[in-house]
Amino acid sequence: MEKANKFIRETSVFILTFGTAWVYQLKDTELFVANCHKVPAHVFEKILLTEKQLESAIRNCINLIIDIHPNAHIIATVSPVRHTKDGIVENSLSKARLISALHTVIEERAVDYFPAYELLNDDLRDYRFYKEDLVHPNSMATEYIWNKFSEVYFEQSTMDKIQELNKIKSALAHRPLNPKATAYKEFLYKTQKMIETAEKHFPKDSFAKEKSELLKLNKLC
Numbered sequence: 001m002e003k004a005n006k007f008i009r010e011t012s013v014f015i016l017t018f019g020t021a022w023v024y025q026l027k028d029t030e031l032f033v034a035n036c037h038k039v040p041a042h043v044f045e046k047i048l049l050t051e052k053q054l055e056s057a058i059r060n061c062i063n064l065i066i067d068i069h070p071n072a073h074i075i076a077t078v079s080p081v082r083h084t085k086d087g088i089v090e091n092s093l094s095k096a097r098l099i100s101a102l103h104t105v106i107e108e109r110a111v112d113y114f115p116a117y118e119l120l121n122d123d124l125r126d127y128r129f130y131k132e133d134l135v136h137p138n139s140m141a142t143e144y145i146w147n148k149f150s151e152v153y154f155e156q157s158t159m160d161k162i163q164e165l166n167k168i169k170s171a172l173a174h175r176p177l178n179p180k181a182t183a184y185k186e187f188l189y190k191t192q193k194m195i196e197t198a199e200k201h202f203p204k205d206s207f208a209k210e211k212s213e214l215l216k217l218n219k220l221c
Contacts, residue, residue: 016077020094055104074109077113080121120145174187
């Protein structure tokens, strides 16, 4: 709790993603639960929250953040992942209530709405943008939504930094036919320099993982 409190005080942007309006309630106590903890299904009752209940829950979530961090920038979104185990019709009803409740609340608050749900289901609207389970968005869809998010919220300087990071990531993923070759050693040297340059723009130890990976690659030479 202390760590969570400290994190909220020091974090400037919060992204709240709401997934479903279906909840499980313990029959004995009428308490809503976050996880079944492997308790038999018969001790729970599955309930679809009303819009008023959802509005109250969303308000409470936002208020908890604002109480600790009054200047927090909050972005709210609805997950585009369909909860097919609830049923197709039931999932549609759930998402519709979530979207309606969320818009009611954000009209009262200085909260942004990012349309991740609409981008996947309306903008892309094709099963080629889904994984094999036909429920979760694939990498192409994820990248599309990420690019839309970036266009709205990132300055050009941030976009440049991301491009810089992608170059480092791509370089570290490269595997040569001959690790002993001089050309590959020069390639690793250039990658090291890219990391050193990037480090100037990020917090200390941000590239610990990349440095460790680079060290492994150098040992292969």
